[in-house]
Amino acid sequence: MTPRKSGLKKLLLLSLSAVLFLAKFVVDVIVSKLDIEVGFLSILQVLLVAGAFITLYLYIERVWRAGDxxxxxxxxxxxxxxxxxxxxxxxxxxxxxxxxxxxxxxxxxxxxxxxxxxxxxxxxxxxxxxxxxxxxxxxxxxxxxxxxxxxxxxxxxxxxxxxxxxxxxxxxxxxxxxxxxxxxxxxxxxxxxxxxxxxxxxxxxxxxxxxxxxxxxxxxxxxxxxxxxxxxxxxxxxxxxxxxxxxxxxxxxxxxxxxxxxxxxxxxxxxxxxxxxxxRKNIEVLSLHNLGKLITRVFDFHELTDLVTRMTLEVCEAASAWLEVREGEEATSIARARTGGNAGAATVRTVALQNINIQDIEAITGHDGGAIRRVVRESRKAVVIDQVAADDRTKHVKTVAGKINSMAIVPLVSHDEVIGILYATKTMEFGFDGEDADVLSAFADQVTIALENSRLIEKSLERERLMREMLLAQEMQRKLLPQELPSIEEVQIEALSTPAFEVGGDYYDFTMLDDEHLGVIVGDVSGKGVSAALFMAEMKGIFLSLSRLHRSPSEFLAEAHSALLGTMDRRTFISLIYAIVNVRTGVMKVARAGHCPMIFLSGNGTRFVKPTGLGVGMGSREFFSRTITEDEISLSYGDVAVFYTDGVTEARPENGEEFGYAKLEGIVAESGSGSALDIRDQIVLAVDTHMGHKAPDDDLTIVVLKWLKRQSHPSVNLHHH
Amino acid sequence: MSTFKIEHRENNAINVLDLKGYLDAHTAPELEKTFQSLIDTNRFRIIVNCRDLTYISSAGLGVFMAYIEDVRRNQGDIKLSNMSPKVFNVFDLLGFPLLYEITPDEADAVKKFQETGKPPKAGK
Structure with missing residues (x-):
């Protein structure tokens, strides 16, 4: 029905009712003039009254719709x-x-x-x-x-x-x-x-x-x-x-x-x-309900704790309230690992308070090694102290006398652990009854969930931030690796490096040391992740600054060792393999500092080139340089040198065998007639196939060098990055 | 769950650590702890028996580097024995044979300890 139609109907009902009332009046007057009773008129009177009131009722029902x-x-x-x-x-x-x-x-x-x-x-x-x-x-x-x-x-x-x-x-x-x-x-x-x-x-x-x-x-x-x-x-x-x-x-x-x-x-x-x-019960229920709603809304820890204490005042009409929480376990365990100290040194911190100052709180809880805390931590239930001054557990609170005469102390229990304590006080003795304790306990349960929630969210935000930082680090690390391949007529070079995590400890580089010397270096910092990545960056710096000063790879490795010795802890080392190729003469010098041997493919087949040498960072300066030896190879047209990190040879699927040296050697032998890019891709493909669906758990680097010079004059042209 | 295990025993007053399983970045702290406790109790003659060691990563190798200096300063040594060829290859690549005595058999290592209390090679 449209509003206008209903409005008309209402008006009609009201008018009809009025008309009927009026008619009744007229009939009444007529009847009074007659001397005898007329049955018909009596019936008419009854009908008029009934009609008038029924229409009036219908009108009222239509107008009076105020059921709410x-x-x-x-x-x-x-x-x-x-x-x-x-x-x-x-x-x-x-x-x-x-x-x-x-x-x-x-x-x-x-x-x-x-x-x-x-x-x-x-x-x-x-x-x-x-x-x-x-x-x-x-x-x-x-x-x-x-x-x-x-x-x-x-x-x-x-x-x-x-x-x-x-x-x-x-x-x-x-x-x-x-x-x-x-x-x-x-x-x-x-x-x-x-x-x-x-x-x-x-x-x-x-x-x-x-x-x-x-x-x-x-x-x-x-x-x-x-x-x-x-x-x-x-x-x-x-x-x-x-x-x-x-x-x-x-x-x-x-x-x-x-x-x-x-x-x-x-x-x-x-x-x-x-x-x-x-x-009061109503307010309590409402407060609990409100807090339940807040759980989904307030994520900020400080805002939440402030709200919690304010609502505590409301829930039990307390004079003052405060909330303390145990500080994060992770933080403590890190501190423990660092200092070698003992466990369980979690600290308690007051995170929000209402109508009370921190000195008073410390006077109450700090005294006597936190006797009050121990009480609730052991009972895991709300504790009510009816007479603060007379109670053994709170006798010391006399210092704050007058203000606090009864207290309720409620533990926040999550996964069987007390994560915090909620305190409420009243000025009168016996201020908290059993029901208050029950309500506060119910309230504390909600608070616990809310706090855990807020912490989880904080954690996930923190994780997101770290993730962003790591992606940034990854981007930066990628830029530490050569952006372009050198274009040298005599040599084909292809390279690939993928970290297992966001950042890794693998390193490779190549540079023209002068007009005729090409340096190719591949390295692997022990360990993984951020610390490895930082050493990798340092290695890059050392290579940039020292490589041009040396034409002998063993000399460079000894210098790199000296430079790094001071910055590395004893358990960290960098394995390096460094080759310097004279592009004019085709003489390649290789030195190795604990790194995987180079695979060399020539007309005589493949062999591992493995001069002795300790990993960089191992042993004293003199001892280290004594261990480093140098191999020299004369390159012929079509010879291939493959450098790699243990991410290749130690690639291992779940419950499977390591990729191994033999397999790698076999692939180099098979694909050796192809371009450097072909050889690299064949190795990558074989490793991927070997790993199946499992993600690699180590950084992986491959550098392939193919010698393409017959007896002619070299021409050098390196694209700098 | 545990893929790595260390057992400590004594052989002719020399401390022998039997390593078992997978020594990598996750399990390396366990070996560190064992070395530390040996050093803390002034036991510096150590043989690490690698018969049942199936894998060692660079982080695992780092543990040996971390303690060798302390041990040798106290006229002791860490000797390694009974490595499988695969595990030996990992130690060998990094040049461990230049720094450590690696013997095929535990008994050889014990003999070397008995011949001389001093470390045979000057690491540092």
Whole structure:
């Protein structure tokens, strides 16, 4: 239905009702002029009244759709309406001079004025009764249960029946059936008047208001009921004259109102002493609920802990509260590893406080080695100290005397470990009852989850930050490796290096030392990850600065060892293999510092070139240089030299065999006739196949050099990066 | 779970460590701890028996480097024995035979200790 259509319908209903009321008045006047009773007119009167009130009811139902209004407000409405109507009735009563003559069980108006007053009374009181009945219905229906609706229906049926049974009788004619029917109405009223459970849910303030309202309403409806029944009251006479059925309706409704509001008054009176406790419980539930919501919203640790302490004040009406947490276990274990100290040195830190200063907190918890902490850490349950000054555990708190006389101490337990403690204090002794302890415990559980959550998020943010840093480091490390391959006519070079993690310790480089010397270096820092990457970077620097000063690879390695010795710890070393090729003469000098041997492929097949030499960083300067030897090879057209790190030879799938030297040698032999790129790719492919789906767990580097010079003059052209 | 194991025993008043399994960056601290405790209790004559050592990574090699100086300064030595060819190759690549005495058999190492208490080679 469109709003406009419904608006029109409402207007129509209201007008129809008014017309019917008016018609009834006209008929009343006509009847009073006649000397005899006309049955047809009596029936018309009944129909007009019924029609008028039914249309009025339909109108009210359409307008009054305020089911969500709160009960106290509804009572307030009934109160104001009754007051206004009551006062109006009183005024009408005082200014009316004429009444009715009771004759032959019927009321006869003494004059025209009586008819007017009777009509006014009927319309005003009838309408009011309708409103009040609907109000009571709504109040009863709030917080309803299954039988509530049924009970109210029973009342309606009995009530309408009691009105209907009066139809055959004259206005003041008594009859056993009518009396019996009204008695049933009383029972139905009582049946419905015990539906008062809504009172429980009111706050203390609302209860007080409801009690006052119901008292006034009860006080008004008792006299109204008395006035609406009986033959002597002018109002009763007027109403009965107007319509006996309406009078029954008003009397019944009034009785219902008097009974129901009377019951309400008594009930609120009984509920008042518990109102405060109920209010508190309500706040507690609300606080717990609010915190539950906060868990999903507050991720910032400090914001969260501040909220927690503030809510602690609210939850148990504490004077002050604070929260302390044990500092992260990881931090301690790192410190332990560093200092070699003993375990369990986790520190406790106060992270948030309300209405108390840190000195007082330290006076309470710091004294006596944290006796209070030990109590909850052992019990893992909330501990209440009723008399701070008298209790053994808190005698020392006298220093803060006056302010703190009872305390609740609640551990935050997560995975069987106390991760923190929540404290609440009150100024009076015995401030915390058992229920407070329960509520605080429930609250503490929520706090624990929230704190853990916040820590997890912090951790994951930290991890994300580290991840970004690592990616940056990876990018930078990639730039430490040659960006371009040297383009030298005589030599083909291909290289590949992939770290197992974001950054690695493998290193390779090549550079023209002068017009005719090409240096090729491959290295592997022991260990993996960041520390290896830092040494790798240092190695790059050493190569850049020292390589041009030496034409002998063993000399360079000895210098590199000297340079690195001071910066490396004893368990770290770098394995290096360094070859210097004279591109004019084709003489290659190779020295090795603990690195995998070079594979050399020539017309005579493959062989490992493995001059002796310690890893860089091992042994003293003199001893190291004594161990380093140099091999010299004369290159011929098509010869291949392959440098690699142990990531190749030690590549090992889950529960499988290492890739091994023999396999590598075989691949070099097979693919040796191809280009340097072919050879490199064949090795990479073989290693990948060998590893299957397993990710490599070591950095892997391959550098392939192929000699492509016959007997002619060299020309050198290196692209610098 | 544990892929690495160390057993400590004595052979003619020489401390023998039997290494078993996989010695890499994860398990290296275990060996470090063992060396440290030997040094802390003034036991400097050490033989590391590698018969059951299946793999050693660079981090594993680093452990030997970390303690050799301390041990030799106290007239002791770390000798290695019973390596499989594969494991020996790893030690050999890095030049360990230049710094350490590596014998095929534990008994040879014991004999060398009995012949001389001094380290045979000047490492540093």
């Amino acid at each position: 209004q709160n009960v106290v407000k509804k009572m307030g409405f009934a109160l104001i309406l009754t007051l206004v109507v009551g006062v109006a009735g009183l005024i009408l009563y005082t200014i009316s001079t004429t009444g009715f003559e009771i004759k032959n069980e019927a009321a006869l108006p003494e004059g025209f004025e009586s008819i007017v007053f009777a009509n006014l009374y009927a319309v005003v009181f009838g309408t009011t009764a309708l409103f009040v009945l609907l109000t009571i219905r709504d109040i009863i229906m709030s917080k309803r249960r299954k039988e509530t609706k049924r009970n109210f229906r029973i009342f309606l049926v009995v009530f309408l029946a009691s009105i209907a049974v009066t139809l055959p009788y004259r206005p003041f004619e008594s009859n056993i059936i009518v009396t019996l029917a009204f008695t049933l109405v009383i029972f139905a009223i009582l049946l419905n008047s015990f539906r008062l459970s809504w009172i429980v849910y009111l706050t203390k303030r609302e209860k007080l208001i409801a009690m006052t309202f119901s008292f006034i309403l009860f006080g008004m409806y008792v006299p109204i009921y008395v006035a609406s029944v009986g033959e002597t009251s002018l109002i009763a006479q007027s109403l009965t004259y107007y319509s006996r059925q309406l009078e029954t309706f008003i009397a019944g409704t009034t009785l219902f109102a008097a009974t129901y509001f009377g019951m309400t008054f008594v009930s609120t009176l009984f509920h008042l002493p518990t109102a405060e406790a109920f209010d």
